[in-house]
Amino acid sequence: xxxxxxxxxxxxxxxxxxxxxxxxxxxxxxxxxxxxxxxxxxxxxxxxxxxxxxxxxxxxxxxxxxxxxxxxxxxxxxxxxxxxxxxxxxxxxxxxxxxxxxxxxxxxxxxxxxxxxxxxxxxxxxxxxxxxxxxxxxxxxxxxxxxxxxxxxxxxxxxxxxxxxxxxxxxxxxxxxxxxxxxxxxxxxxxxxxxxxxxxxxxxxxxxxxxxxxxxxxxxxxxxxxxxxxxxxxxxxxxxxxxxxxxxxxxxxxxxxxxxxxxxxxxxxxxxxxxxxxxxxxxxxxxxxxxxxxxxxxxxxxxxxxxxxxxxxxxxxxxxxxxxxxxxxxxxxxxxxxxxxxxxxxxxxxxxxxxxxxxxxxxxxxxxxxxxxxxxxxxxxxxxxxxxxxxxxxxxxxxxxxxxxxxxxxxxxxxxxxxxxxxxxxxxxxxxxxxxxxxxxx
Amino acid sequence: xxxxxxxxxxxxxxxxxxxxxxxxxxxxxxxxxxxxxxxxxxxxxxxxxxxxxxxxxxxxxxxxxxxxxxxxxxxxxxxxxxxxxxxxxxxxxxxxxxxxxxxxxxxxxxxxxxxxxxxxxxxxxxxxxxxxxxxxxxxxxxxxxxxxxxxxxxxxxxxxxxxxxxxxxxxxxxxxxxxxxxxxxxxxxxxxxxxxxxxxxxxxxxxxxxxxxxxxxxxxxxxxxxxxxxxxxxxxxxxxxxxxxxxxxxxxxxxxxxxxxxxxxxxxxxxxxxxxxxxxxxxxxxxxxxxxxxxxxx
Numbered sequence: 001x002x003x004x005x006x007x008x009x010x011x012x013x014x015x016x017x018x019x020x021x022x023x024x025x026x027x028x029x030x031x032x033x034x035x036x037x038x039x040x041x042x043x044x045x046x047x048x049x050x051x052x053x054x055x056x057x058x059x060x061x062x063x064x065x066x067x068x069x070x071x072x073x074x075x076x077x078x079x080x081x082x083x084x085x086x087x088x089x090x091x092x093x094x095x096x097x098x099x100x101x102x103x104x105x106x107x108x109x110x111x112x113x114x115x116x117x118x119x120x121x122x123x124x125x126x127x128x129x130x131x132x133x134x135x136x137x138x139x140x141x142x143x144x145x146x147x148x149x150x151x152x153x154x155x156x157x158x159x160x161x162x163x164x165x166x167x168x169x170x171x172x173x174x175x176x177x178x179x180x181x182x183x184x185x186x187x188x189x190x191x192x193x194x195x196x197x198x199x200x201x202x203x204x205x206x207x208x209x210x211x212x213x214x215x216x217x218x219x220x221x222x223x224x225x226x227x228x229x230x231x232x233x234x235x236x237x238x239x240x241x242x243x244x245x246x247x248x249x250x251x252x253x254x255x256x257x258x259x260x261x262x263x264x265x266x267x268x269x270x271x272x273x274x275x276x277x278x279x280x281x282x283x284x285x286x287x288x289x290x291x292x293x294x295x296x297x298x299x300x301x302x303x304x305x306x307x308x309x310x311x312x313x314x315x316x317x318x319x320x321x322x323x324x325x326x327x328x329x330x331x332x333x334x335x336x337x338x339x340x341x342x343x344x345x346x347x348x349x350x351x352x353x354x355x356x357x358x359x360x361x362x363x364x365x366x367x368x369x370x371x372x373x374x375x376x377x378x379x380x381x382x383x384x385x386x387x388x389x390x391x392x393x394x395x396x397x398x399x400x401x402x403x404x405x406x407x408x409x410x411x412x413x414x415x416x417x418x419x420x421x422x423x424x425x426x427x428x429x430x431x432x433x434x435x436x437x438x439x440x441x442x
Numbered sequence: 443x444x445x446x447x448x449x450x451x452x453x454x455x456x457x458x459x460x461x462x463x464x465x466x467x468x469x470x471x472x473x474x475x476x477x478x479x480x481x482x483x484x485x486x487x488x489x490x491x492x493x494x495x496x497x498x499x500x501x502x503x504x505x506x507x508x509x510x511x512x513x514x515x516x517x518x519x520x521x522x523x524x525x526x527x528x529x530x531x532x533x534x535x536x537x538x539x540x541x542x543x544x545x546x547x548x549x550x551x552x553x554x555x556x557x558x559x560x561x562x563x564x565x566x567x568x569x570x571x572x573x574x575x576x577x578x579x580x581x582x583x584x585x586x587x588x589x590x591x592x593x594x595x596x597x598x599x600x601x602x603x604x605x606x607x608x609x610x611x612x613x614x615x616x617x618x619x620x621x622x623x624x625x626x627x628x629x630x631x632x633x634x635x636x637x638x639x640x641x642x643x644x645x646x647x648x649x650x651x652x653x654x655x656x657x658x659x660x661x662x663x664x665x666x667x668x669x670x671x672x673x674x675x676x677x678x679x680x681x682x683x684x685x686x687x688x689x690x691x692x693x694x695x696x697x698x699x700x701x702x703x704x705x706x707x708x709x710x711x712x713x714x715x716x717x718x719x720x721x722x723x724x725x726x727x728x729x730x731x732x733x734x735x736x737x738x739x740x
Binding site: 016030048049050051053054055057058087098224225226227229230231232234235236238239241242252255256258259262263265266267268269286290 | 444445448449451452453455456459473516560565566567569571574575579584585586587588590591646657659660661664665667670671691701702705706709710712713
């Protein structure tokens with residue numbers, strides 16, 4: 001048998017035929033494999049349906065769509081010009097975040113155990129981030145939390161496999177309080193209306209504690225926590241109308257923010273008491289002239305209207321607008337930051353390994369504490385043992401430009417990252433309760 | 443004093459919202475004994491339809507009164523079409539089956555319709571803010587009341603009176619009452635129960651869509667709005683008594699006033715109070731406030 005084979009192998013015609021039918025395609029495949037490494041499978045999770053889809057999920061997904069496409073084509077400007085992650089194309093799998101926390105955890109397990117994704121990037125809801133973090137640790141899955149802002153993810157427990165590039169909510173509220181006290185003199189009383197879950201409660205707590213630090217004489221009048229997606233806010237608006245507050249703090253977003261502002265505007269609440277909307281930027285294009293001028297607006301970072309000028313930002317805004325015919329809002333920027341953070345860590349780990357594909361542990365080691373540019377600013381993975389990002393922050397005042405029929409932000413004030421975030425090793429609540437010691441605001 | 447006035451007015455507005463959402467649901471349950479989860483879809487379709495059609499109407503500068511009429515007509519049309527499709531195309535096939543099966547069928551239809559909404563209108567939200575501006579405001583001390591809210595309360599009140607009158611004093615209403623009391627006896631006396639079912643379901647669907655259309659100017663019309671209302675509607679219907687229009691009215695009023703009082707006085711229990719009221723009523727009167735306990739048929 002062996003002889004027969006050897007005999008055949010010495011036949012030039014047969015050798016050519018075998019080479020043509022099997023050998024060359026195999027060589028070609030082998031050649032392609034050598035040139036193109038196996039793709040990096042990434043599970044992207046965001047709200048594709050439900051009330052949070054329009055303000056968060058769709059801008060988040062849109063950014064994912066154009067960035068994955070551009071990264072795989074190698075068309076993103078420097079320093080992100082290398083194809084995919086370290087030359088490996090990104091193979092995305094999009095999952096809907098809508099559903100109970102139990103559903104979201106099940107989908108996460110499916111991504112890891114059934115689809116065998118290399119990394120999971122996503123999650124808008126703070127409740128979902130809190131539910132996912134321990135499961136990511138259990139499954140040893142590298143997970144980059146995206147838009148959620150609750151401080152508890154890294155402050156309740158140290159995480160090894162979980163990262164969050166986007167700063168947490170403390171920064172939004174510290175900057176908002178500083179801006180308010182700078183803009184409105186002699187504040188003595190204020191109110192708040194926030195959604196009744198982790199995000200709303202944490203936001204209000206941080207804002208209230210900061211106000212207590214910066215202006216101890218200012219007192220809280222009304223504290224309202226309507227349920228998420230309440231829809232009807234008549235009683236809340238009456239309560240605020242009859243309060244003595246000099247301004248109203250709210251971390252409302254999405255349909256809740258829009259419904260509340262439609263109803264509040266119809267009853268002249270924004271005309272009587274100015275609003276501080278720490279996450280208001282997502283709805284500015286939809287609210288347009290329906291939002292009264294003078295509202296103080298945040299974008300959970302120096303995104304969108306607040307973004308620093310850079311070639312990366314110009315490119316990002318252009319490709320986003322060209323594809324979707326609208327400007328990217330902060331959830332789009334949040335996604336870009338998350339993906340660029342992962343890419344930076346992956347390629348740093350790969351370079352350290354001499355160009356070979358890094359393991360999860362190697363990416364984690366490279367991710368901890370890195371600093372990298374994003375379309376809007378520079379992120380430093382400074383908190384949570386290098387797992388939680390911080391950046392500078394900007395706040396401004398809303399003005400609708402009637403001539404150009406578009407929203408604008410004026411009187412923008414920027415705050416350094418170390419001014420509005422707790423120092424390394426200090427939890428946000430302890431920092432705020434201790435009078436924000438160590439803040440570097442100069 | 444102003445706070446007391448605010449509690450009353452806010453409670454009335456919230457009650458009007460709840461009644462508009464719940465009245466169709468309770469009507470369908472009363473006649474057909476179907477706990478119709480699809481009602482949330484009727485609400486959502488009504489809101490989307492109104493947001494698109496009435497928004498275009500106002501944008502073209504037509505008179506405001508016509509916009510409100512269009513809002514009602516759009517809701518009627520959507521309710522008519524959806525109601526016929528669901529009742530004739532789906533529920534007809536499961537009449538006589540176990541009540542749980544029928545509930546699951548309506549739940550499945552609800553989930554499918556949620557996706558249909560996304561297929562038709564996409565994931566973006568829609569705003570119908572013009573009617574709020576067109577109806578003006580009324581100042582009462584520091585309180586500013588929306589003209590639209592006042593209209594909503596008046597509309598819900600009129601609807602309650604009209605529904606009650608129609609059920610008690612018209613031939614068709616009496617036929618419905620007979621079917622509600624005992625469908626078999628009604629059929630034995632020559633009442634076309636199948637036709638009564640179809641018409642009742644379509645009217646219920648129209649009322650659901652009308653609730654959505656009426657609320658569209660106040661909310662961001664977006665995915666998932668039907669889910670939120672169906673839970674509240676069930677709570678209101680359970681308090682008032684399944685199948686009772688008067689019960690839905692009273693249930694909405696109780697929940698609306700209790701919630702408004704909580705928001706003004708003890709905001710921490712705002713959500714708790716709605717379901718606490720429901721639990722209390724169900725403990726004291728498991729059949730609800732307006733439904734008589736009935737012996738079980740064997």
